[in-house]
Amino acid sequence: MARPPRSPLAPARFPDLPVIAGARFATAAAGVRYRDRTDVMLALLDPGSVVAGAFTRSATRSANVLDCQAKIGADGAEGAAFLVNSGNSNAFTGKAGEGSVQALCAALADRTGLPAARVFTASTGVIGERLPHDRIIARIDALVADLSDTRLAAAAEAIMTTDTFPKGAGAEIEIGGQAVRIAGIAKGSGMIAPDMATMLVYIFTDAQIARPDLQAMVQELNDRSFNNITVDSDTSTSDTLLVAATGRSGVDVSGHVGFRDALFGVMLDLAHQVVRDGEGATKFVTVSVTGAASEGDARTHALSIANSPLVKTAIAGEDPNWGRIVMAVGKSGAAADRDRLSIRFGDVLVAENGWVSPGYREEWGAAHMKQPEIDIHVDLGLGDGQATVWTCDLTHGYISINADYRS
Amino acid sequence: MARPPRSPLAPARFPDLPVIAGARFATAAAGVRYRDRTDVMLALLDPGSVVAGAFTRSATRSANVLDCQAKIGADGAEGAAFLVNSGNSNAFTGKAGEGSVQALCAALADRTGLPAARVFTASTGVIGERLPHDRIIARIDALVADLSDTRLAAAAEAIMTTDTFPKGAGAEIEIGGQAVRIAGIAKGSGMIAPDMATMLVYIFTDAQIARPDLQAMVQELNDRSFNNITVDSDTSTSDTLLVAATGRSGVDVSGHVGFRDALFGVMLDLAHQVVRDGEGATKFVTVSVTGAASEGDARTHALSIANSPLVKTAIAGEDPNWGRIVMAVGKSGAAADRDRLSIRFGDVLVAENGWVSPGYREEWGAAHMKQPEIDIHVDLGLGDGQATVWTCDLTHGYISINADYRS
Numbered sequence: 020m021a022r023p024p025r026s027p028l029a030p031a032r033f034p035d036l037p038v039i040a041g042a043r044f045a046t047a048a049a050g051v052r053y054r055d056r057t058d059v060m061l062a063l064l065d066p067g068s069v070v071a072g073a074f075t076r077s078a079t080r081s082a083n084v085l086d087c088q089a090k091i092g093a094d095g096a097e098g099a100a101f102l103v104n105s106g107n108s109n110a111f112t113g114k115a116g117e118g119s120v121q122a123l124c125a126a127l128a129d130r131t132g133l134p135a136a137r138v139f140t141a142s143t144g145v146i147g148e149r150l151p152h153d154r155i156i157a158r159i160d161a162l163v164a165d166l167s168d169t170r171l172a173a174a175a176e177a178i179m180t181t182d183t184f185p186k187g188a189g190a191e192i193e194i195g196g197q198a199v200r201i202a203g204i205a206k207g208s209g210m211i212a213p214d215m216a217t218m219l220v221y222i223f224t225d226a227q228i229a230r231p232d233l234q235a236m237v238q239e240l241n242d243r244s245f246n247n248i249t250v251d252s253d254t255s256t257s258d259t260l261l262v263a264a265t266g267r268s269g270v271d272v273s274g275h276v277g278f279r280d281a282l283f284g285v286m287l288d289l290a291h292q293v294v295r296d297g298e299g300a301t302k303f304v305t306v307s308v309t310g311a312a313s314e315g316d317a318r319t320h321a322l323s324i325a326n327s328p329l330v331k332t333a334i335a336g337e338d339p340n341w342g343r344i345v346m347a348v349g350k351s352g353a354a355a356d357r358d359r360l361s362i363r364f365g366d367v368l369v370a371e372n373g374w375v376s377p378g379y380r381e382e383w384g385a386a387h388m389k390q391p392e393i394d395i396h397v398d399l400g401l402g403d404g405q406a407t408v409w410t411c412d413l414t415h416g417y418i419s420i421n422a423d424y425r426s
Numbered sequence: 427m428a429r430p431p432r433s434p435l436a437p438a439r440f441p442d443l444p445v446i447a448g449a450r451f452a453t454a455a456a457g458v459r460y461r462d463r464t465d466v467m468l469a470l471l472d473p474g475s476v477v478a479g480a481f482t483r484s485a486t487r488s489a490n491v492l493d494c495q496a497k498i499g500a501d502g503a504e505g506a507a508f509l510v511n512s513g514n515s516n517a518f519t520g521k522a523g524e525g526s527v528q529a530l531c532a533a534l535a536d537r538t539g540l541p542a543a544r545v546f547t548a549s550t551g552v553i554g555e556r557l558p559h560d561r562i563i564a565r566i567d568a569l570v571a572d573l574s575d576t577r578l579a580a581a582a583e584a585i586m587t588t589d590t591f592p593k594g595a596g597a598e599i600e601i602g603g604q605a606v607r608i609a610g611i612a613k614g615s616g617m618i619a620p621d622m623a624t625m626l627v628y629i630f631t632d633a634q635i636a637r638p639d640l641q642a643m644v645q646e647l648n649d650r651s652f653n654n655i656t657v658d659s660d661t662s663t664s665d666t667l668l669v670a671a672t673g674r675s676g677v678d679v680s681g682h683v684g685f686r687d688a689l690f691g692v693m694l695d696l697a698h699q700v701v702r703d704g705e706g707a708t709k710f711v712t713v714s715v716t717g718a719a720s721e722g723d724a725r726t727h728a729l730s731i732a733n734s735p736l737v738k739t740a741i742a743g744e745d746p747n748w749g750r751i752v753m754a755v756g757k758s759g760a761a762a763d764r765d766r767l768s769i770r771f772g773d774v775l776v777a778e779n780g781w782v783s784p785g786y787r788e789e790w791g792a793a794h795m796k797q798p799e800i801d802i803h804v805d806l807g808l809g810d811g812q813a814t815v816w817t818c819d820l821t822h823g824y825i826s827i828n829a830d831y832r833s
Contacts, residue, residue: 079755421743
């Protein structure tokens with residue numbers, strides 16, 4: 020399949036990821052939809068691993084997501100497996116979709132000895148077409164035979180759809196003189212087209228932690244990373260984040276701030292990579308809001324700015340159009356006072372006290388807009404609420420990818 | 427000023443509007459920003475007229491809107507005036523903006539004998555620049571001298587900014603053998619860029635009606651017309667709808683369904699014309715939702731579909747991509763059950779029971795998408811809630827207009 024050109028915002032190269040003891044990976048070319056590339060990945064976690072996760076809140080979520088949600092809250096010491104295919108999302112496929120998930124879980128359980136309740140599946144790709152799960156099941160023997168703790172980078176390739184680069188991030192920290200490792204992969208490009216660009220994230224660590232503690236940590240960090248990125252305000256039917264802790268480092272990280280920070284760093288890195296691969300993106304945009312009446316209000320304002328087509332097209336045009344920021348704050352529905360509002364592009368104070376700043380010169384704003392990384396900062400002057408979200412610009416490239424490719 | 431080409435969705439011509447006794451109009455070229463065109467319109471309503479209105483809910487609304495909102499609830503038998511300029515929105519101009527509004531109202535009151543409290547202003551155009559109100563005041567004598575009841579079409583031209591065609595609609599009905607007339611104009615293109623495309627609507631009738639009754643009617647009908655259109659989900663700092671009833675027909679229309687229907691017809695016609703002039707639009711799209719758990723849920727689903735960049739780009743590409751409709755319903759936050767959902771493109775049943783309809787053939791959906799007018803119908807199968815909204819597609823033209831024109 021011809022791949023689109025690599026995003027201009029992509030990192031220079033895929034990172035070296037640490038090996039996670041107790042986690043092994045394999046990939047296969049099952050021909051679900053694509054030819055001449057891998058399209059299935061299997062992750063197998065050793066007994067003693069715990070799994071936490073977060074999922075799309077869409078009311079039309081896929082059969083895979085519903086199945087994962089039913090399983091995620093259970094403790095289980097038998098280990099676990101993640102089985103993911105690209106090319107077909109198995110979303111909006113009615114009862115047939117549920118049958119596909121059950122067939123995949125049963126086949127993998129049969130081959131590995133795991134209970135089916137410990138198999139977590141995900142599918143990403145075209146919506147509304149029956150998943151040819153037999154093609155995946157036919158590759159399970161080969162997948163299990165190929166499992167290796169060094170194949171995580173290959174797994175990042177196998178789950179890509181419209182992504183222009185594979186996404187990975189890792190961390191290694193010391194706790195009491197012992198090493199704890201984290202390694203994760205993600206896919207997503209567009210937040211998030213149900214056709215081809217669902218966001219999937221898998222993170223592995225050898226830390227030792229109780230499942231409820233990991234679940235609470237994942238939910239909290241997810242709200243400050245993956246839930247604060249937006250490419251086009253559209254939400255997938257299949258978004259899935261799974262974090263597995265094998266415990267094999269022997270280091271108990273419950274309540275350890277250093278581990279929490281390292282995990283957050285990996286999640287934020289992967290979240291930013293999804294934005295950097297946003298469909299048609301030419302600018303990576305950080306929108307930070309401070310001084311809001313509450314944290315919720317700050318997030319509402321930040322997302323209103325980040326999702327505004329007029330703000331995003333202005334950025335695409337390298338136009339320091341602060342009037343559109345004012346508009347987006349005004350329409351958000353959260354508290355704002357025109358005369359207390361201030362706006363900065365990077366270090367440049369653009370507007371304050373309900374008007375353009377007296378010292379502002381448009382060439383300063385224009386210079387900031389020419390950078391590949393744009394910082395928009397809005398202070399509401401009302402309270403202590405703050406939030407940061409990340410997005411990209413809205414370009415002709417986005418229209419071409421989404422309007423021109425199928426018809 | 428070079429005008430963009432007329433929208434392909436524009437009506438064939440500006441309609442013949444009925445003359446409204448008691449309402450006179452004038453236009454002038456004040457050079458607020460544009461050269462070689464009119465940019466100010468004055469409407470003068472005779473004593474006995476009542477005025478009702480609706481305004482943007484933006485927290486950063488313009489000084490003009492705040493002034494109109496303070497005045498709209500008052501009864502006043504002295505008549506009224508609407509003074510509107512294009513080229514400068516007087517929005518986010520701090521205390522200076524309030525001063526401009528006061529200066530304009532005082533000057534017009536002085537020249538017409540009206541109290542300043544009966545002068546309603548609006549400004550539309552570039553945001554954040556001080557309004558050169560002296561240029562408008564310098565034209566007030568000429569405006570008042572030129573007032574005529576036949577100049578409403580000229581007024582529709584004077585308030586245009588990025589509009590590609592002037593917008594007008596009228597109606598004439600008989601009540602008890604007597605004629606009642608309605609005539610309105612609107613501007614707007616993009617819903618709604620604060621730079622150049624704020625929506626303004628002025629409607630005049632010779633009907634006789636108490637101000638509170640007219641206000642209630644306008645609010646109700648506004649929620650089913652102008653509040654149900656969207657071009658890009660962005661909301662203006664300046665949106666204004668004013669309806670004036672001069673009473674000069676001598677026909678009391680309070681509680682008269684025929685008048686209400688005629689007024690609704692004029693409002694809906696103008697609302698649709700704003701969508702037909704949406705920035706870059708090539709398709710006029712009606713999204714109707716039925717079977718929702720409530721009317722509010724139906725509107726939430728309809729707006730989620732109409733505002734989705736992925737739905738709008740699919741329509742631009744004439745792609746019958748019903749998976750994106752499923753996605754937009756799923757993300758809206760309102761109640762939905764995947765397995766009860768059905769989707770139609772025009773008369774074509776596309777999806778039902780949580781999957782593609784067994785009889786659906788993609789060429790049928792593709793044929794509907796090739797029309798200039800697209801009908802998307804979603805039934806939730808949950809209750810009696812229904813709503814209809816109108817939008818346009820998202821094209822390269824939108825990106826060009828909003829990303830390329832200023833930088």
